[in-house]
Amino acid sequence: MNTKNLEQSDPNFRRELAQLAGGDIISACLMCRTCTASCPITTSNDTFNPFRIIRLALLGLRKELLTSDFIWLCSNCYACQERCPQGVNIPKFMTICKNLAVKEGYAPAGTKAQMNVIKGEGRIYPIDEFDNKKRNKSGLPALPTSCEVVKSLFSEEKNSEVHP
């Protein structure tokens, strides 16, 4: 059993979460573990456990939660949300945690890279002339090879790139 040192606990974390849309609902958790029983990731690898993530948050273990690798293992499949008897919106809560982690510079490299590509090119897989040639061969219409709109859409962001 993994023991938690509550001296690391940040009593304000619950209040911080409660101010974010969807962050207050975790206090309704009854500890029934239906989320964990429904989780396809836990089935394959028990390092990930949605119930444990909720407990870490309720215990105020802010840093441990935000720096952990396992918040990134949520596949956003909504199985837990559909079944939670208390209506805890776990995927929404996971999004809050991931967004906070990114803000504080703990995002995995792949996530950062994906964000920068989309904000620069408008797509995860930018289309080039070669793609359009293949599309043409299959009788599909050509698509734009660049996207100025996204640059303008995010130009007011102080920091449109995520830095480590």
Add this chain to the structure above:
Amino acid sequence: MRFALFLGCTIPARSRNYEISARRVAEKLGIEMVDVEEFVCCGFPLKDSDKWSYQLMAAYNLCLAQERNLDICTLCSSCASALTEVAHSLSKKGPERDKVNERLSKFGLKYKGGAKVRHFARILYEEIQPNEIKKTFQRDLSDLRVAIHYGCHYLKPSEIYDHFDDVDDPKSIETLLAMTGASIVHYSGEKRCCGGPLLPVDEKIALSVAKDKLDAVSDVGADALCLVCPFCSVMYDSNQKSIETEFSVKYQLPVLYLTQFLGLAMGYDKKELGLNMNVVKTEKLLKKYFE
């Protein structure tokens, strides 16, 4: 019936077989798909990093359809979920919508709550009478035993999808596929996720989640797997070989899109459905239809 066809990122670059077959099926059923060149990524991949950017990108796309007085048809389940979720959260006037509209105003756009978003399979299920679909069929697929992978975002979260199908006992894809004559085989863990979103985070866990399902589908002796999302196809078709190597197993299980099965029943040829682009070869499975 007209829709703005929302292709997203993965389909036009990596799953052209899905796009080709979906366009053929729509054509045969008299559904007009309007291409909107200006569409950008649905925003879904930004949700984990920054929900505001996700919302903004989805709303931009919704506005483009709204301007044209068109509803949106998506082929990708993640695009369906992102666009539907944002349309749902911005459906009422309020500060959330105002904030988004303030940014969109620089493009002369304003989201007013229009443009209903639906996945192509849902449109077929809800809008087209079964006899209208069946009368386009020229081939009987009753020799095929097919397992279905619904995936997650096609059905969930159910609250944003008007509960059009039952999350715990879905019937929409099965209803459409069964029209072709194919037998539907059920297996354990049918509603589980493909693991795709974990691919950039932890490849091994992602592949092991996908492996669980390939095991279950093989155990019941299905001839093929049917799906409706390009992400799921990346896991089960494109990565099937990697899973076989990583875990020393063998499946050689053909993975086809629902639109490829429907197109097959409609009498289209292999190339007309992009079947030559499926990674796991489909020749043996479909040999009798092309002799």
